[in-house]
Amino acid sequence: MQAQRPAAGWANSFNGRLAFLALSILINSFFNALTVSTHLGSAIWTASAVSLSGWLHVSLGNILFLEGVIVAFVNLLLLGRFDYFRLVRNLLFITPFSYLLAFFERIFVALGVPTLPLGWRIAFDVIGLFGVACAVSLYQRANLIMHPNDDMPYILRFRFLHGSPVTSQWLSNVPPLALVLLVFAFTHQLFSFGWGTLYNILTQGAIIGWADKHFLPILHHHLDIKN
Secondary structure (H helix, E strand, O other): OOOHHHHHHHHOOHHHHHHHHHHHHHHHHHHHHHHHHHOOOOOHHHHHHHHHHHHHOOOHHHHHHHHHHHHHHHHHHHHOOOOHHHHHHHHHHHHHHHHHHHHHHHHHHHOOHHHOOHHHHHHHHHHHHHHHHHHHHHHHHHOOOOOHHHHHHHHHHHHHOOOOHHHHHHHHOHHHHHHHHHHHHHHOOOOOOOHHHHHHHHHHHHHHHHHHHHOOOOOOOOOOOOO
């Protein structure tokens, strides 16, 4: 126990939280891109962005960025106050994440992930969705800057739902699911929406709760939610 205390102190200092934040952005963009490249279904917010990108013929990076900006303002409504610094932090997260995801997705396509046998793509999709949930847990705990799409369930979880990661995740899935259905109504196509997306909807909250305790547990939750 004595040997762990200095490490725990560093992990929960500003510099430690910043390091974990940078790691989580890389993990999140990498694994989100992997799920997109499998064509078996990505995380629901990513699926909504891919759907809008396919429908509107706008680059995925730009759609991810614009979607994040809109959600950032919705989060302020959920908070019930205009938190300027929270808005800036949300916007700071969007830029590297959006374009890193698009960059990694092009790499996975170039490597031939979309053409792999079905069994390999299923395995990569599951691994990717697990990695996404672990990354979300990591930067929710660091709580320096956060993607607006993941700040939404964070706000719901600690302001309205008594800390429940599962219920908050399910509620936050309603807007992106509505976007996917809207695009389907106009195009009759599903973009990056498949069994993996349904798996994500059902399991991400539970995996985040697991990751809070088991994935780099040295990092604790740093809450700034007021009821």
